[in-house]
Amino acid sequence: xxxxxxxxxxxxxxIAAAIRDAIVSGAMPVDERLPSEAELAEQFDVSRSTVREAxxxxxxxxxxxxxxxxxxxxxxxxxxxADAYSQQITTSTLLLSMNAVSFETACEARxxxxxxxxxxxASRRTPDHLATMRVEIHRQGQPGLTxxxxxxxxxxxxxxLVDGAGNPVLSYQLAGxxxxxxxxxxxxxxxxxxxxxxxxxxGGIADAIEAQDGGAADAALVExxxxxxxxxxxxxxxxxxxx
Amino acid sequence: xxxxxxxxxxxxxxIAAAIRDAIVSGAMPVDERLPSEAELAEQFDVSRSTVREAxxxxxxxxxxxxxxxxxxxxxxxxxxxADAYSQQITTSTLLLSMNAVSFETACEARxxxxxxxxxxxASRRTPDHLATMRVEIHRQGQPGLTxxxxxxxxxxxxxxLVDGAGNPVLSYQLAGxxxxxxxxxxxxxxxxxxxxxxxxxxGGIADAIEAQDGGAADAALVExxxxxxxxxxxxxxxxxxxx
DNA sequence: CAATTTTCATTTGTCAGACAATTAAAAGTC
DNA sequence: GACTTTTAATTGTCTGACAAATGAAAATTG
Numbered sequence: 303x304x305x306x307x308x309x310x311x312x313x314x315x316x317i318a319a320a321i322r323d324a325i326v327s328g329a330m331p332v333d334e335r336l337p338s339e340a341e342l343a344e345q346f347d348v349s350r351s352t353v354r355e356a357x358x359x360x361x362x363x364x365x366x367x368x369x370x371x372x373x374x375x376x377x378x379x380x381x382x383x384a385d386a387y388s389q390q391i392t393t394s395t396l397l398l399s400m401n402a403v404s405f406e407t408a409c410e411a412r413x414x415x416x417x418x419x420x421x422x423x424a425s426r427r428t429p430d431h432l433a434t435m436r437v438e439i440h441r442q443g444q445p446g447l448t449x450x451x452x453x454x455x456x457x458x459x460x461x462x463l464v465d466g467a468g469n470p471v472l473s474y475q476l477a478g479x480x481x482x483x484x485x486x487x488x489x490x491x492x493x494x495x496x497x498x499x500x501x502x503x504x505g506g507i508a509d510a511i512e513a514q515d516g517g518a519a520d521a522a523l524v525e526x527x528x529x530x531x532x533x534x535x536x537x538x539x540x541x542x543x544x545x
Numbered sequence: 546x547x548x549x550x551x552x553x554x555x556x557x558x559x560i561a562a563a564i565r566d567a568i569v570s571g572a573m574p575v576d577e578r579l580p581s582e583a584e585l586a587e588q589f590d591v592s593r594s595t596v597r598e599a600x601x602x603x604x605x606x607x608x609x610x611x612x613x614x615x616x617x618x619x620x621x622x623x624x625x626x627a628d629a630y631s632q633q634i635t636t637s638t639l640l641l642s643m644n645a646v647s648f649e650t651a652c653e654a655r656x657x658x659x660x661x662x663x664x665x666x667a668s669r670r671t672p673d674h675l676a677t678m679r680v681e682i683h684r685q686g687q688p689g690l691t692x693x694x695x696x697x698x699x700x701x702x703x704x705x706l707v708d709g710a711g712n713p714v715l716s717y718q719l720a721g722x723x724x725x726x727x728x729x730x731x732x733x734x735x736x737x738x739x740x741x742x743x744x745x746x747x748g749g750i751a752d753a754i755e756a757q758d759g760g761a762a763d764a765a766l767v768e769x770x771x772x773x774x775x776x777x778x779x780x781x782x783x784x785x786x787x788x
Numbered sequence: 789c790a791a792t793t794t795t796c797a798t799t800t801g802t803c804a805g806a807c808a809a810t811t812a813a814a815a816g817t818c
Numbered sequence: 819g820a821c822t823t824t825t826a827a828t829t830g831t832c833t834g835a836c837a838a839a840t841g842a843a844a845a846t847t848g
Contacts, residue, residue: 312801314601326635332643338828349803351594354829358557358598359605363635370829371811381639392569392606393632394717396624400575403714410665411714418661422653471646471654474637475718555830581799592832597800613800614840794845801838808831815824 313348314355320346321356325365325378336366336376364389383470387477394482405486405534412479413527416460419476420507420523421516423466434462435508442501452497453487459504466511490537499529556591557598564599568608568621579609579619607632626713630720637725648729648777655722656770659703662719663750663766664759666709677705678751685744695740696730702747709754733780742772 309316324330337345342353357376360366364385366376398408423431438459442452457480464476492500503526510518552559567573580588585596600619603609607628609619641651666674681702685695700723707719735743746769753761 314801315604318605322635326638328642340828351597351804352802354594355598355601355801358601361558362561362602362605363632365639368829369811370809372825372827373812374810374828376829380643381636383640383644386636386640389606389632389636392565393624393629395569396608397626397629397714397717399571400623401626401713407712408714411712411718414661414665414710414712414715415658415718418657422657467657469650469654469657470644471640471651471722472657474640475654475658475722479714479718557830583799594833595831598830611800612840613798613838615796615798616841617799617839619800790848792845792847794843796841796843798841799839801836803836804834806832806834808829810829811827813824813826815822817822818820 312355313346313352314359317342317346317348317353317356318359321360322363322365325360330378332378332380334378336378338375383474386474390474390478391481394478395485398482398486405538406531408483408486409527409531409534412483413523413530415476415479416464417520417523419464419467419469419472420511420519422469422472423463424511424514424516424519426468427466427511427514428468431462431466432508432512435459435504435511438462439501439504439508442497442504449490449492450488452492453484456487456500457481457484463507463511490534496533500526503529555598556589556595557602560585560589560591560596560599561602564603565606565608568603573621575621575623577621579621581618626717629717633717633721634724637721638728641725641729648781649774651726651729652770652774652777655726656766656773658719658722659707660763660766662707662710662712662715663754663762665712665715666706667754667757667759667762669711670709670754670757674705674709675751675755678702678747678754681705682744682747682751685740685747692733692735693731695735696727699730699743700724700727706750706754733777735776739776743769746772 311319321330321336330336336342336357339350339353339357343350346353357366357368360376361368364379364381367379368374368376397403438455441447441455442459447455460480461473461477464480465473467473503522506522507519507526510516510522554562564573564579573579579585579600582593582596582600585600586593589596600609600611603619604611607622607624610622611617611619640646681698684690684698685702690698703723704716704720707723708716710716746765749765750762750769753759753765
């Protein structure tokens with residue numbers, strides 16, 4: 303691991319990159335202990351503060367974890383799906399909000415990805431997934447539910463649909479797409495009528511998944527996607543007239 | 546922004562979380578300048594080193610950028626797709642390698658997601674996308690190509706297919722899935738015969754996309770997915786016998 | 789006055805050294 | 819042997835200092 307003194311980047315960024323490469327390439331296996339901060343400082347010929355800043359960068363990406371004490375230190379962290387989820391959601395949320403992605407674009411991406419899961423979910427879903435979907439549908443029908451709670455339940459419903467595919471890689475990829483949409487969905491006011499329609503479509507999806515009919519699930523998802531876009535358009539138009 | 550002194554987490558982690566929340570919630574708009582390190586240290590009642598460690602964490606997630614000099618400081622960074630891509634690829638690669646995801650699972654996820662893009666790509670692809678696909682197919686047919694170069698070209702081909710959908714959110718989501726597969730694909734030895742078959746299937750996909758026939762593209766992708774899994778199985782079996 | 793150069797203040801980047809907090813192993817004690 | 823104390827190693831935090839970069843203000847020059 304060497305450092306280029308003529309590079310324009312910070313020393314701590316270079317050191318972080320060097321260690322990151324070692325981890326990503328597999329040269330440092332999971333749970334391997336890194337040299338202590340003092341040793342790293344000596345190896346890279348920098349101060350301990352600089353090493354610490356580099357390590358904090360890696361910790362922010364869940365690449366390492368640190369532990370105090372005699373046998374402590376920095377260890378290569380096994381990246382868990384839960385860690386990856388939360389990073390994915392943060393990143394997706396910022397991408398959507400900072401780059402002014404249109405509701406249509408985000409919606410299209412989300413439903414395209416969900417449709418990819420639907421046939422797999424139809425053939426593999428467990429009773430647990432079905433139960434979750436039914437519970438969320440029931441929750442969505444309860445009166446007095448806020449728009450935010452309705453959207454949160456919607457996310458939970460779709461998570462169950464995606465998880466039903468039994469492919470953790472798909473679940474991970476979809477988590478960002480579905481959850482990052484929630485702030486956008488929260489901007490929509492759901493009337494009693496539109497909720498009724500959405501709940502009916504959810505019911506159709508659940509039925510299709512239960513019947514292990516991938517085609518029907520896909521068709522219901524297409525209908526839901528179209529209705530969501532239509533709903534968003536009418537809500538935004540109404541707002542434009544008012545404002 | 547306040548800090549809980551009884552929390553188990555590091556001060557720098559708490560400070561990073563507080564600033565991160567402010568950014569993600571939209572309270573701090575893009576390009577807004579954060580207080581200087583000295584001011585932040587005073588506000589949070591910690592030392593400058595601790596503040597710096599917090600800022601490096603945020604920098605690692607591309608949430609802020611820093612600049613030296615009189616008018617310098619830390620600024621809220623507009624998260625660009627390119628930044629998100631690279632993070633996504635790092636994360637996906639580690640997830641696959643560290644959690645021992647099977648080739649079948651990763652492959653299934655990848656092709657399921659790509660199939661979601663195919664119909665959109667068929668209807669929206671530009672001549673540029675088609676040209677890239679053709680160029681990569683030609684490259685794949687050249688003799689003397691290493692397995693790594695063949696896989697890299699394969700990634701480029703599929704990137705063009707995905708980008709053809711004209712949906713940056715989809716491209717972002719897929720980047721991780723496709724590129725993270727490359728190390729797994731690199732483990733496969735491609736014989737002249739299997740390359741020929743893959744190139745033919747790529748040609749079929751390109752033809753379908755050019756003809757704007759989403760159904761044909763989907764069918765070709767399914768065939769490619771099946772062939773890839775089959776190929777991997779035979780390669781791994783041969784290796785098991787040898788070793 | 790206009791253009792250029794110099795100075796200066798601000799801010800991040802890096803370093804050195806110190807001490808506190810934590811933790812497990814080693815040593816000591818009953 | 820079981821329990822307690824000590825100790826060494828390691829990360830977490832603080833302080834103070836200086837270097838490097840950089841734009842703004844001031845001084846200089848034509």
